[in-house]
Amino acid sequence: MPTALKFGSLLLLTTALHAPAAFAQDAANVAETDTGAALETAVPDDSAEDQGIVVTGNIPEVIRAAPEVVSVLSAEDIARTGDGDIAGALQRVTGLSVAGNGFVYVRGLGDRYSLALLNGLALPSPEPLRRVVPLDIFPTSLLEGTVVQKSYSVNYPGEFGGGVIDLTTSAIPREPFLSFGASVSGDTETTGQLGYTYYGSDTDWSGFDDGARDIPLPLREAMNAGVLINEGETFSRGDIQNIAASLLNSATTVVQRNDNIPANFSADLNGGTTWYAGDVELGVIASAGISNSWKTRDAIQQSGGLNTVASDFRSVRTDNRMVVNGLFGLGAEFDGNTLRWTNVYIRDTLKQARLAAGYSLSVGDPNPDLPPQLMRQGTAWFERQLINSQLVGEFDISDVEMDVRLGYANSQREAPYERNFSYLYNEDVEDYVNNLTATGQSATVSFSDLNEDVYNAAVDFSHRVDGTRLTLSGGLAYLNTHRNSVRRDFAYRPADSLSVAVSQSRPDYLVSDFNIYTYDILLVETSALAGAAAYEADLEIFGLYAQAAADLSSTVSFNAGVRYEDGKQSVAQIDLFNQGGIVQPAPVEKGYLLPAATLTWNINPDMQLRLNASKTLARPQFRELAPQIYLDIESDRQFIGNPFLVDSQLYNAEARYEYYFGREQRLSLAGFFKRIENPIEAVASFAGGGTLQTTFANAPKADLYGFEVELQKYFPLDSVGGLFGNRRAVVIANYTFSDSALKVDADDETIINDNRGYRPASEVFGNGDPLTGQSKHLANLQLGFENTDRLSQQTLLLTYASERVTNRGPVLGTTRQADIVERPGLRLDFVAREGFTVAGKDLELKFEARNITGTDYLEYQQDDIRIINNGYDVGTSFSLGLGVKF
Numbered sequence: 050m051p052t053a054l055k056f057g058s059l060l061l062l063t064t065a066l067h068a069p070a071a072f073a074q075d076a077a078n079v080a081e082t083d084t085g086a087a088l089e090t091a092v093p094d095d096s097a098e099d100q101g102i103v104v105t106g107n108i109p110e111v112i113r114a115a116p117e118v119v120s121v122l123s124a125e126d127i128a129r130t131g132d133g134d135i136a137g138a139l140q141r142v143t144g145l146s147v148a149g150n151g152f153v154y155v156r157g158l159g160d161r162y163s164l165a166l167l168n169g170l171a172l173p174s175p176e177p178l179r180r181v182v183p184l185d186i187f188p189t190s191l192l193e194g195t196v197v198q199k200s201y202s203v204n205y206p207g208e209f210g211g212g213v214i215d216l217t218t219s220a221i222p223r224e225p226f227l228s229f230g231a232s233v234s235g236d237t238e239t240t241g242q243l244g245y246t247y248y249g250s251d252t253d254w255s256g257f258d259d260g261a262r263d264i265p266l267p268l269r270e271a272m273n274a275g276v277l278i279n280e281g282e283t284f285s286r287g288d289i290q291n292i293a294a295s296l297l298n299s300a301t302t303v304v305q306r307n308d309n310i311p312a313n314f315s316a317d318l319n320g321g322t323t324w325y326a327g328d329v330e331l332g333v334i335a336s337a338g339i340s341n342s343w344k345t346r347d348a349i350q351q352s353g354g355l356n357t358v359a360s361d362f363r364s365v366r367t368d369n370r371m372v373v374n375g376l377f378g379l380g381a382e383f384d385g386n387t388l389r390w391t392n393v394y395i396r397d398t399l400k401q402a403r404l405a406a407g408y409s410l411s412v413g414d415p416n417p418d419l420p421p422q423l424m425r426q427g428t429a430w431f432e433r434q435l436i437n438s439q440l441v442g443e444f445d446i447s448d449v450e451m452d453v454r455l456g457y458a459n460s461q462r463e464a465p466y467e468r469n470f471s472y473l474y475n476e477d478v479e480d481y482v483n484n485l486t487a488t489g490q491s492a493t494v495s496f497s498d499l500n501e502d503v504y505n506a507a508v509d510f511s512h513r514v515d516g517t518r519l520t521l522s523g524g525l526a527y528l529n530t531h532r533n534s535v536r537r538d539f540a541y542r543p544a545d546s547l548s549v550a551v552s553q554s555r556p557d558y559l560v561s562d563f564n565i566y567t568y569d570i571l572l573v574e575t576s577a578l579a580g581a582a583a584y585e586a587d588l589e590i591f592g593l594y595a596q597a598a599a600d601l602s603s604t605v606s607f608n609a610g611v612r613y614e615d616g617k618q619s620v621a622q623i624d625l626f627n628q629g630g631i632v633q634p635a636p637v638e639k640g641y642l643l644p645a646a647t648l649t650w651n652i653n654p655d656m657q658l659r660l661n662a663s664k665t666l667a668r669p670q671f672r673e674l675a676p677q678i679y680l681d682i683e684s685d686r687q688f689i690g691n692p693f694l695v696d697s698q699l700y701n702a703e704a705r706y707e708y709y710f711g712r713e714q715r716l717s718l719a720g721f722f723k724r725i726e727n728p729i730e731a732v733a734s735f736a737g738g739g740t741l742q743t744t745f746a747n748a749p750k751a752d753l754y755g756f757e758v759e760l761q762k763y764f765p766l767d768s769v770g771g772l773f774g775n776r777r778a779v780v781i782a783n784y785t786f787s788d789s790a791l792k793v794d795a796d797d798e799t800i801i802n803d804n805r806g807y808r809p810a811s812e813v814f815g816n817g818d819p820l821t822g823q824s825k826h827l828a829n830l831q832l833g834f835e836n837t838d839r840l841s842q843q844t845l846l847l848t849y850a851s852e853r854v855t856n857r858g859p860v861l862g863t864t865r866q867a868d869i870v871e872r873p874g875l876r877l878d879f880v881a882r883e884g885f886t887v888a889g890k891d892l893e894l895k896f897e898a899r900n901i902t903g904t905d906y907l908e909y910q911q912d913d914i915r916i917i918n919n920g921y922d923v924g925t926s927f928s929l930g931l932g933v934k935f
Contacts, residue, residue, distance in 0.1 A: 162210025162667055162699075168217060168391060168439055170456035170505045171206070171528055193217045199721075200647060200703050201663035203594040203612035204509065204524060207643045209665040210699050210723075218391050221332030221380035222321035231316040232895070232930030234342070237903075238922050244310040244345040244367035245402040247428045248300045254341060256371030256398035262430060262465040264496060265295035272537060277626050278574040286544070286571065293541070293565050293572035296494065299557040301466040304402050304426050310367065315340035315930075329383040336376040344368045348921035350405070350685060352741045355866065356913045362407030362425070364685070369400040385445040390438075397433040399682060402426075412473065412489035423489055424472040424481050426556065431682060432463045449512045452524075456505040467495040467680070470556045475549070482552040483559060485541050485570070490552070492560055493575075497536040497679070504529040518600040522610075526592040532671050535583040535625075536678070538576045544569035576625070580678040580689050583623035586671040590616045609646035614666075615639075620674040620692060634674075634692040641666055641698075659705040669694040669729060673745040676802065684855075684908070684919060687742040691802035695747055700724040716760050721787075723753040728791075731821050732801050732813055733856040733869055741918070743856055748814045749797040753823065755787030766834075775838045781831040789820040801860065812863050819854055824873070826851040840884030840893060848876045855908060867912040874904040890933055897928040 165172055198205070199212040235241070250261035264272070271278045271292055280286050321334035345367045352360045375394045380387065408415035408422035415422045437458040444451045472481035473489040483490045509524035541560050547568055554564070564570055576582035596610030619636035645663035652658060672679070675690040705719035727747040736742040762780045766773040797810035819825075826849065833844035850873035858866040879898045884891060900923055908919040 164206060164208055164210075164213040166213060166215045167393070167437060168389075168441055168454070169215060169452075169507070170439055170454055170458075171503055171530075172435075172437065172458060200659070200661040200705075201643075201645045201665050201701060202608065202647070203596055203610040203643060203645050204522070206526065206528075206590070206592060207612055207614040207641060207666050208668060209663075210667050210697075210725075218376060218378060218393065221323055221330065221382060221389075222334055225322040227320040227935040228932060229316075229318050229935075230893075230930060230932030231314070232928050233312050233314050234897070234926060234928030235312040236344075236899075236924040236926035238347070238924030239310050239343050239345040239367075240312050241309055242345060243365075244307050244343065245304050245365060245404055246307050246367055246369065246400070247302070247304055247402050249400060249430060250300065253369075253400055253430075254371070255339075256341075256373055256396055256432075258430065258432075258465075261297055261300060264465065265297075267292045267295040275625065275627055277576070278539070278572065280571060286569065289571045289573075290565050290569070293560070293570065294562040296572075297466065298561060301428055301430075302468055302470075302557040302560070303555070304404060304428060307367070310343050310345060313340070313342035313928075315342075329381055332378075332380040332382075334376070334378045334380075336374075338372075338374045340370075340372045342370050344370070346921040348685075348919055349917045350407075350919055351916045352735070352918065353866065353910060353912075353914075353916035354410075355861070355864065357410075358914070358916060359411070360407065360409040362405045362423075364403060364405035364407075366401060366403040366685075368682075371398045371400075372396070387441075387443040389441045391441070392439075393435070393437040395435045399429075399431040399433075401429045401431070401682065403428075409489070419476065420474050422474055424474070425470065427467075427469045429467045429682070430465060432461070434461045435459075448515070449510055451511075452507075452509045454505070454507045456503070458503040458505070460499075460501045460503075462497075462499040464495070464497045467497070468556075469493045470559075478549055478553065480553050482549060483554075483556075484547045484552040485543055485559075486546070492541040492556065493539065494541075494572075495536065495538045497534070499532065499534040501530065501532040520598045521596070522598070523595040524593075526590075526594075528588070528590040528592075530586075530588040532586040533583075534586070534675065534677060535623075536576065537574065537582060538578075539572050540575050542571050542573045544571060580676045581622040582625050582677070584620055584675045584677055585623060586618075586620045586675060588616065588618045588668070588671075590614060604651040606649045606651075607646065608649075610644070612643040612645075614641050614643060616641075616668060618668055618674075620671060620690070622676070637668070637694075637696060639696060655709045657707050659703075659707070661701070661703045661705075663701045665699045665701060667697040667699065667725075667729070669696070669745070673729060678742075681743075687736060687740060689742060689744050689802070691745045691800070693800045693802060694729060694745060695727055697728050697747070698726045711763075714762050716758075718756065718758050720756045721754065725751045725753065725820075728820060730791075730814065731856045733859040733866075734801070734803060735859055735861065741859065744801055744803070746799045746801040746813055746857075748791050748799065749794065749810055750792035751789055751820055752792065753787060753789040753820060755785060757783065757785040759783040773834075776834050776836050776841075779831065779833045779835060779844075781829075783829050785827040786825065787823060787827075788825055789823045791816060791818045791820070803860075808863075812865060813857060813860060815865075818857075818868070821854045821856065824850045824853040840882060842880070842882045844880045846878040846880065848878070849874070858910065867910045869908060869910055869918055872907045872909075874907075875902055876904050877901040890935060892934075893932040895928075895930040895932070897926075897930075899926040899928075901925055 195217065196215045197212055198215070201209045205213050250259040252259040267288075268278075271284065271288075274283055276283050278284060278289070278292065280289050284292075315338065317336065317338035319334075319336045321332065323330060323332040325331070345365065348364045348366070350360075350362045350364050351358055373394075373396045376392065378389065378391045380389045382388075403426065405425040405427075406421035406423065412422060435458065437456070439454065439456040441455075442451075442453045444453070469492070470483060471489055471491045472483045473487065474480075475482045483492065485492055505526075505528050507524060507526040509522065511520060511522040513520045545568070551559070551564065551568060554561075558564065560570065592612060592614045594610055594612035596608065598606065598608040600606045617636055617638040621633050622631045624631050641664075643664050643666070645661070647659060647661045649660075650658045671690075672688065673690050674692050674694055676692055678687055678689050680686070681688055701721070701723050703719060703721040705717060708716045710716065727749070728751045729745055730748050731743050732746045734742050734744060760780065760782045764778040764780070766776045766778060791814050793810050793814050793816040795809075795811065798807045799810040799813055800807050801813060828847075828849040830847040831844055832847075833842060835842040852870050852872050854868045855871045856869040858868045860866075877900070879896075879901060881896045883894045885894070886892065903923070903925055905922045906920060907917065910916040910918060
């Protein structure tokens, strides 16, 4: 494989046919080291078999050499935009947008239709609401580059809707290096402003709890008893009180004002070296980073009935997010073969404190002459952790190229001590009270734990048939994913009524040991009242594919193949309490034949036209299937799965014109169409107390279609002279238009797991409605100056995404409200990078200004009245960083 690297485009034409990991690595390497070089078109010729190529024209970009439609983000591309995580960098790619906490949407399709890989192998997700990993937990410092492929080829897994995002970690360094970087940042809505926090433990600043939040022994033993933790035959009242008193109280309960929220900081250390042992080149690379950031959201959160605001709260929430990451890799190259062992560790922790005031009609009518009807507070600690170890081998065996990939990954998510308190204003005492029993007066605590293991193996072969223009490839792939998730919910309930004086106590006094024993306050388990307390989920996939690529003439080539993929997916509820009666849905088990073909016509040395057609699928995510309630920390909304979901099937077609009119310069125009059978849609409903909740359901069919255009152009400024004599201007612009429509007939049915069973699909979906997550317009514009002799870049980045539906409208009986719509809006960023030398060391100074337009966040329903489901000011953020290379 290293030998092939010398030929540039030949490398891409061969490795991309069979080895996604190798293609991602090599494409990133070529993009970074040879961007803009006059690579040569690889056209096989019988008279040049020794070299494998003959020259027919210039190829100024590796993108053109790939057999499918791809976008390549090199390390330099990522650095220009200044994004600290890969999700931010990817939203600059044509047709991609980012929603929520780093979930990437491709061409308006939700994250379930985006496949994320690391070095060609599957990633588990530490986020329980997704099977796809949130890409904002991947710092760009860990990555060599990223390849986004939008047209399907059968060497990739069959779950390919909008595209595949293959992240590539660094391998053997080109030369020894050591670098250190640090930055400080803040935003106008958070830094130095009022926010809320709580104590937690002494080491919370690091993202690691010091053990204070460990489940205490009395509760842990009770959890293992196999029954609900309530007063009765197994547990006496004294037992229950002892369990309640054993919980960590004030440190996880008392919400504190912070009138001066601190600034954010981050630091990273990277290094690597190479050496020779005989004829073997060895390399080691390591990276470590830490960041601590704050975000306060002063939000309006409403829910509605039919043309009625049913609840209205002002919620102020402060998130303190700590991310620790590390990478360690070993590599070896020998006799044209490569071995890479890559290990990645990421820990992403969120400490959250929240206060909210407002009213809910489920509690009673509000009185505008009095203080807010309800006062609510919440504290939480969410730990997400990912460990990934991969071994990849790329071998040249005679005239066969073979890639072998083995991987193991583990992800965990723990959320101990999710505490929530609700107080009701009492006119008689002119104060807020909480008697722990009446509507609007409660105290709860929850513990949840998720663990997921992923085992992944694949082998790919490629062989060029002697004396022909034909390359044959094939491979096998195996994936086994196992998830175990447990959530235990508890409510504080007094054995008898509490006096008004006691109910006026602040939260930690209310559930203090003194009150627990004095007033017989019990800890009552409420797990599984509205969903499963625990579940196990399994996904096993076996894939087999064959593919052929050939040049039909000097200007026309094709790449075609078929993949057989057999998958078995199950989500089974675990009967923690020996209650029986759980009805387990049958596993979703099915095999698919997935064909794909791409025809490429090189119109002339600078132009080409691609046509692609394929069939792919999208399986339900574990969380979409599991009937277990979770609170989404991003939307402050409850989610619960639907075990009756089925697979979606996609039929894809695309045509793409590409014009390379100069070095590093291109124009492309593409049109695409997708027919989706049984697409999975997010559907809102109302749970008890008017709480807005999201579940999932299969719509009958949907069509998605659109076009995208991309332009990259450089303007030398030599003629200007002066300060601009050694500079050039860069314009990178892309725009995607996409539209979609659900197809709902009168006899179509669906099920949304609300105890009603199957119902007419028209009660949930409207014929012609757009798919959830689909923005009609996506646009990115980069305008910049850069020095051609040294590091000096100044870039303006403009990003726009039009409104998109996040949830189908809440269903009340047979009536559906207006859909819930998100407005991402227009965002302007500025990034400046400047390199200089001090005492013989290379330094880089970076300044960033994000969201200069001050675009706020808004999610709403619009019927006769507007209901703001979630709306808050985002503010403008500023960052200053310094890096040094030794």
